[in-house]
Amino acid sequence: MKEGEEPDLYLDRVNKVVQCILQYGGAVWFSDLSVQLKARILRLLRICSKVVGHPVEDSFLHSCSKRTLRLADRVAQDSSDVLNEEHQLLASGKRFRDFSLNIDGSIVTPSTHVRNLGIILDPTLSFLPHVNQITKAAFFHLRNIARLRPSLSFSAAETLIHAFITSRLDYYNSILYGSSNNVLNKLQYVQNSAARLLTSTRCTDHITPVLHDLHWLPIKYRIHFKILLTTFKAINNLAPPYLADLLHHHTPTRHLRSADANLLQIIRTKHRTWGDRAFAAAAPSLWNALPSHIRKANTLSSFKKALKTHLFTLAFDL
Known part of the structure; x- marks a missing residue:
């Protein structure tokens, strides 16, 4: 927010950006903030309201970093700053082929790819x-x-x-x-x-x-190793809560032997090519395919040792 600017005028410019994005129903990456439209857009508004001094719940503020607050402030700045090279827009999906945003008379078009934490994202997520x-x-x-x-x-x-x-x-x-x-x-x-x-x-x-x-280990099994290692940490409180919240233990409706097998609940996704690649879908699928003795490992070191042996056997048909 600029010095001396009224909060209402500031929020008006924030809303202009938000409303332009809300016209579309997919997911876009604006600057370094990942915004899943409709659901997460409310979080962006709450962050912006914090910047201008409006009260927000303490629990929500506690989960927001200072960097996130600064980024939220910059999203609502003048269009000349929005078009700065530090801000990039990535639109995914066929219907975003001719996608553009009109923000205060300035046209913002999607980038062919954006970089975040060293990862280059492309519109089709082919990587x-x-x-x-x-x-x-x-x-x-x-x-x-x-x-x-x-x-x-x-x-x-x-x-x-x-x-x-x-x-x-x-x-x-x-x-x-x-x-x-x-x-x-x-x-x-x-x-x-x-x-x-x-x-x-x-x-x-x-x-x-x-x-x-x-x-x-070949590349495919190195990827599986990383996901399964993260899964073990998540279900044993060794990973951040936002990962642990994505996984749920399988609880059968009747008393079955699988109740003690340490299985995870598999979720259904609408788009198999994209949805099945999400951690919430991929982790349970890979985890449930492991032998029982690996899923029941007590320590991280014993799990890593047993997992690498198992993947090594699969990779080289031993």
């Missing part, structure tokens, strides 16, 4: 631009490591590969759950190339035995 960026950076570092490989020991080369390649492959990889094989194969090619460089394996040799000897 292909994100994976292409990872691939580009990974091969840059692989070429540099390849120049040094003759002078490096096996352990030193492995450390470099984990630091510059594996860390990129594992960074927020859980968002890639349910992605197409075309996307995952790009990352798998990076991992295969890193394994060949480390072990001096020829391009004509099969890579599966090499990954097996290195005890490297």
Whole structure:
């Protein structure tokens, strides 16, 4: 809010932004705030009302960071600031192909992709631009490591590969759950190339035995490992509450043996290509498919050990 500006005028400009967005029924990302329209738009208004001094419930304020409050303030600034490069609009869905917002006479059109916490989001959530960026950076570092490989020991080369390649492959990889094989194969090619460089394996040799000897899980199972590890933490109060609230234990209507199996309730989604990729849907599905002894692990370390052994068996058909 500008200095000396009346709160009513400030809220009027906030409402103009909100009403423009509410004309559409999908989800948009405005600046760094994720707004699920109709439901979460009320939260944005409450944040803005806090900025201008209107009372809001203490429980809600407690969950809002100072950064969120600053972002809410900036959303309602002049259109010249809204069009600043720090503010990006991403519209998803076919009906948003010609989508635009008219804010005080200024036209705001969606970006082809936006970056948040190092993740590149595209309108179709294919994550292909994100994976292409990872691939580009990974091969840059692989070429540099390849120049040094003759002078490096096996352990030193492995450390470099984990630091510059594996860390990129594992960074927020859980968002890639349910992605197409075309996307995952790009990352798998990076991992295969890193394994060949480390072990001096020829391009004509099969890579599966090499990954097996290195005890490297393929990309698909690394994604499953991350989701299942987060699930274990969520149901054992080791993760933030906003994740734990998404999961619910399965409670049969009758007394069945499954009541003690530590199963999670599977939710139904409207859109399988998108909805099934959400953590609330993916986590119970993967969790319930685990053997009983893994689901009943008592400690995080024992769970990780049993889970990696299980996924390793699935990945290499042992």
